[in-house]
Structure formats: C-alpha cells, structure tokens
Amino acid sequence: MEDLTKVWTWTLDVAGFHLVFNATTIVMTLIIMGLLIAFGWLATRRTGLIPNPFQIVAELFVDSFWNLTKDALDEDMAKTYFPMICSLFMFLLLCNWIGIVPHMEEPTKDLNTPLGLGIMGFFIAHYAGIKTKGFGAYIKEYFEPIFFMMPLNVIGELAKVISISFRLYGNIMGGSIIILVVSHLVYGLIIPPFLYGFFGVFVGTVQAFVFTMLTLVYISVQVK
Template sequence: MEELTQVWEWTLDVAGYRLVFNATTITMSLIVGGLLIVFGWAATRQKSMIPNPFQVVAEIFVESFWNLTKDALDEDMAKTYFPLICALFMFLLLCNWIGIVPWMSEPTKDLNTTLGLGILGFFLAHYAGIRTKGFAAYAKEYFQPVFFMMPLNVIGELAKVISISFRLYGNIMGGSIIILVVSHLVYGLLIPPFLYAFFGLFVGTVQAFVFTMLTLVYISVQVK
C-alpha cells in the first residue's frame, strides 16, 4: 500500500508555523487545468460550420450543460451559473480520468480537493439564495416549519458538504485501492486493465456528473 500512503509534500515555515502541502495533488490539479486551457484554445481557435474534433466535443459539453442548467434554473440565472457547472464537470472528469495514465494520480483521490469543491459549491449556493431572495427571506427558511427546527436545518445544510465531498473521494480512492490490490495479486496481467477502464472511465465519469448535478441542485434549491 506504499503507493497510497507515500505522499510527496512541500513544506513552508511561516511565523513559526509549518505549512504542509500535498505536492502531488497540486501538481496534478495544475496539469488538469493546463490541459483544459489547451483544449479550450484548440476548440475555439478555428471555429467553423464544419467543426474540428475539439470543437465538436466542446459544443457537446456546452449544449448539454446549458440545457441542464437552464432546466434547473431560469434562463437568466443559467447565464450566470452555467460556466461554473460546465467547467466543474470538465475539471472533475479529467481529474478522475488522469489516474489511468501511468505515473499520474487523481487529484480527487485527495479529500482536500473534493472537500474544497464541496465547500465552494456550498457557499455559491447560499450566496445565490441570499442574492435572489434577500437575506431576511433566506434566513427565515431556516425556521421552517417551526422555529426550533433551525439547528436541524443548519446541520442538514452542512451535511450536504460532507455528503457530496466524501461520496466522490470514497469512490475514487476505493477504486484505486481495488486496482492496487488486484494488480499485486495477478501481477497486472489481465484484470487491472479492465479495472482501470471501469473505475477510471466509467465510475470517474458517473461521479463527476453526480457531483456536478448535486452542486446544480443545491443552487436550484436555494434560489427557489
């Protein structure tokens, strides 16, 4: 299990405190971000009625997530939150897929990544709720159906962050553990390639979509 327990770290001493950064997660996240920038450049540099393959893929993403966002929110709000939803899915998809490449590691295998994205979605959803309803109407909902339900309503909202973050982290980390164990048992001869395809491509795609849709649903619930 050394592949999972050994972590490449960066340390920084600031005012007597030692800060530790997961260098693998940061590096992989930067690689994913760089690949997405290159993909965006390749898809838009020569736009035409007869699209190149990159433009075709980009148009599929844009059209699909625009329709999903517009269905969950009204069209005006969709214009605001659609870029976030589409970019979030593409980022998570590539983060989950990159682990199939030798010597690469999924950033979503680190709880810090999934928890950070869950907290981002949490604050965006509640910001959207306050902006749409006003703070008074937004705060009033926590006292429904009766005022003493407020603590439970707050806990329920916080639980969404834990749920969405640990679901993604657990699935990606669990897949990595299964692949690692089976690879050692059969010496990587036959089953691991199938497992890489299943956990990396299929499960990775499903979990990226689930995380993105839950974020969209949380925003939709807060604004309606």
Template sequence: MDFFSKLIDKMLFNSPNIEEFAPQVMFHIPENGLTKALQIANAPVKSTVTTTWILIVVLGLFSWWATRDLKEEPEAGSVQNVIEALVDSMQGLVRNTMGPGMQKFTPYIGTLMIYLTISNLIGLVPGRDILHLYTPTADLNTTFALAAITFFCIHYFGIKSKGIGTYFKDYFEPMPFMFPLNVIGNLADPMSLAFRLFGNMLGGGVVIMGLLYSVVALGIPGIADLYFTVFAGVLQAFIFTMLTMTYISMEME
C-alpha cells in the same frame, strides 16, 4: 476460486499500508520572509496539487488553442464544432436541472464537470507512476475545496435571490424549533458531497485497483480498471455536478 483466495489473503493477511495509496510529497515550499508571514514555510506540496497544476495548464492551453480561430460557420467535425456541441449540451443540462433563467451557471457547471471527469480519469494516463500523477479527487483536500465552493454558491445565491430576511426565515420553517436541524442539514450537504466523491475515488479507483494489480498483473485488473476508472469516474463526476446544481437551485427557490 484461486484468484479470489489470493485476493482475500492479500487484503486480510498481507495488506499494504494505506500510505502506499496516499499522494506523494513532491517538494516543500521554500522558507523565506513571505512564506513565513503566510505561515506556509516548509509546507509539503503533494502530487495531488502538482497533478492539479498540470490539469490547469493542459486545459488552459487547450482552451486557447480551441478558441483562437473561431468561425461563424465551423466545418463539420472540426474542434470548434465539437466544443460548441459540448457547450450546448451543458446549457441544456443546466436549463433542465436548474430551470429557465439559470444559464449564468453554465460556465461554472461546465468547468466543474470537465475538471472532475478528467481528474477521475487520470488513472488511464500511461506512465502515471513515472510522471507522479495522482487522482486529485482521491484526496479529501480536493473534494472538500470543491464542496466549499458549492457551499458558498448555495448560500450566496440563496441570499441574493431571496433577500437576507427571507433566507434566514427559512431556517425556522416549518417550526422555530427546527432551526438547529436545518443548520445541520445545510452543513451536511457539502460534507456528503466531499466524502462521497473522495470515498468512491480512493476506495474504488486507487485502493482496490492497487490490491488487484498486486495479486495478478493481467486480465481481471484490466477489466476492473475500465469500471472503476472510466464508468465510476464519469458517474461520480456527473453525480457531484448534478447535486451541485440541485442544491443551488433549491436554495434559490
């Protein structure tokens, strides 16, 4: 009971400013002719962006290293064997969720799943504070960007699959007066994707863990970290990916 009393007291009477859990500004974009023309001069670059850059470089280097010496019959337990198993599982997930003939989405869905999973697990990296690593998905800018890509895919492939006439006709189904509600519903899907992922990662993986570690250093925070960082992180990556596949496949039907 003493622990929970301390936690409640910390949250209600001595809760830290939410800015403590926000990404840090690492540097500002230098001012020159090009940045002025693009209207990004002196724009802040936060740790969310730099962490994403690090992930891109690490994943790019790993992809190059893992595929530089491919063999027709890889040895059991080799990196190629593991990667092929991962690709096969992603192809099966796409086929079972989106239906046959949808294998063209495997590269995007696989990339999305890997990026989200690793991003959500950044909290496990030793010395993350020293390296200024910040969970990218705990920043609404990142989740909105990912939701925007999903939104584009939904409607682009919907028009490509149905034709533009049938696509717009669906907005007036089952009755013409449903048009405004159908538009709102289509806009709400990516919004819900963005806020769900952002809320879970910021609230669980960043704020709650920060409060726990500020109350007690060992024991309970370590156990909670396994849940919020590992279980919840992987689960949220899976949910975002599954909903992306569901929305795209439904629009293409």
C-alpha cells in the same frame, strides 16, 4: 498499501507555522488546468460551420450542460451559473480520468480537492439564495416549519458538503485501493486494465456527473 500512503509533500514555514502541502495533488491539478486551457484554445481557435474535432467536443459539453442548467434554473440565472457548472464537470472528469495514465494520480483521491469543491459549491449556492430571496427571507427558511428546527436545518445544510465531498473521494479512493490490491494479487496481468477502464473511465465519469448535478441542485434549491 504503501503506494497509497506515500505522499510527496512540500513544507513551508511561515510566521512560526509549519505548513505541509500535497505536492502530487498540486502538480496534477496544475496539469489538468493546463490541459483544459489548451483544450479551450484548440476548440475556439478556428471555429466554423464545419467544426474541428475539438470544437465538436466543446459544443457537446456546452449544449448538454446549458440545457441541464437551464432546466434546473431559469434562463437568466443559467447564464450566470452555467460556465461554472460546465467547467466543474470537465475539471472533475479529467481529475478522475488522469489516474489511467501511468505515474499520474487523481487529485480527487486527495480529500482536499472534493472537499474544497464542495465548500465552493456550498458558498455559491447560499450566495445565490441570499441574492435571489433577500437576507431576511433566506434566514427565515431556517426556522421553518417550526422555529426550534433551526439547528437541524443548519446541520442539514452542512451535511450536504460532507455528503457530496466524501461520496466523490470514497469512490475514487476505493477504486484505487481495489486496483492496487488486485494488481498485486495477479502481478499486473489481464484484470487490472479492465479495472482501470471501469473505475477510471466509467465510475470516474459517473462521479463527476453526480457531483456536478448535486451542486446544480443545491443552487436550484436555494433560489426557489
């Protein structure tokens, strides 16, 4: 388990506060952001009726998530939130897949990443609800069906952040633990490559999709 507990950190002293940053997560996140920017540039560099391979993949993502977003929200709102939903899935997909590459670590294996994205989705969803319904109607919903249900309704909304974040973190970290344990048992032979394929590609894809769709559903619930 030492491979999981060793963390490369950066420390910074600011105004008497000792700040510690997970350097691995930061570096991996920057690499993924760079890959996404490079992919976007390659996909849009020479668009045409006969698309290049990058354009084909980009159009697949755009078409699929545009339809999903439009089904969950109306078309006008989909134009606002579709870029975020599509980008979120692509970012999480690479975050979950990058662990397949030797010496690379999944940013989603650090709770700060899924929790940060969960909090982001929480604020976006509630902002959309206030903007669509108005502040008065938005607040009124917390007192339904009976006024003293308000604390439970607030807890229910906060629980969504915990649920969506820990689901992603638990699956990615759990997969890493299983791969590490099995690799030590069989000395890195035969089985681990199949586990990397299952937990890295299959589970990573499913969890990225689930997280993205739950974020979309939370927005949809708030605006309707």
